[in-house]
Amino acid sequence: MNSKEIFGENLRHFRKLNNLTQEELSEKLDITPAHLSRIENGKSFVTAELLDSLCMIFNISPATFFYTQQEFHGDDSLFSKIDMVIDEELLKLGLELKERIRR
Numbered sequence: 001m002n003s004k005e006i007f008g009e010n011l012r013h014f015r016k017l018n019n020l021t022q023e024e025l026s027e028k029l030d031i032t033p034a035h036l037s038r039i040e041n042g043k044s045f046v047t048a049e050l051l052d053s054l055c056m057i058f059n060i061s062p063a064t065f066f067y068t069q070q071e072f073h074g075d076d077s078l079f080s081k082i083d084m085v086i087d088e089e090l091l092k093l094g095l096e097l098k099e100r101i102r103r
Contacts, residue, residue, distance in 0.1 A: 003066060005042035010065045012040045014058045029053055 001009075015025050026036040029050060038044035046054065051062055 001068070002042065004045050006068055007045070007065045008040040008042040009069075010067065011054065014054075014060065015040075018058060025057070028057060 015022070020028075022033045022036050022040070026033045029036070031050070035044065039046060051065070054065070055062055
């Protein structure tokens with residue numbers, strides 16, 4: 001799978017995750033649904049401006065579009081490690097907040 005195909009697969013994933021149709025997303029991006037379809041199918045690629053717009057719409061970093069599904073879901077994946085750190089920090093903050101409230 002090449003980078004355009006990985007990007008397109010991830011774009012489709014995030015579009016569906018956000019309950020958007022191709023028509024709705026293409027309208028937000030000011031492109032045609034046909035162009036969006038070509039991007040999702042790995043036949044075309046995005047401009048830097050379009051990539052920025054997608055990142056803003058989905059609230060993700062540009063690099064996220066280039067991870068394979070194994071990198072998303074593997075136990076040793078970057079996302080798993082980030083999630084673990086976030087969970088630990090949230091737990092610490094929750095405990096600190098409880099302690100402050102008790103005072």
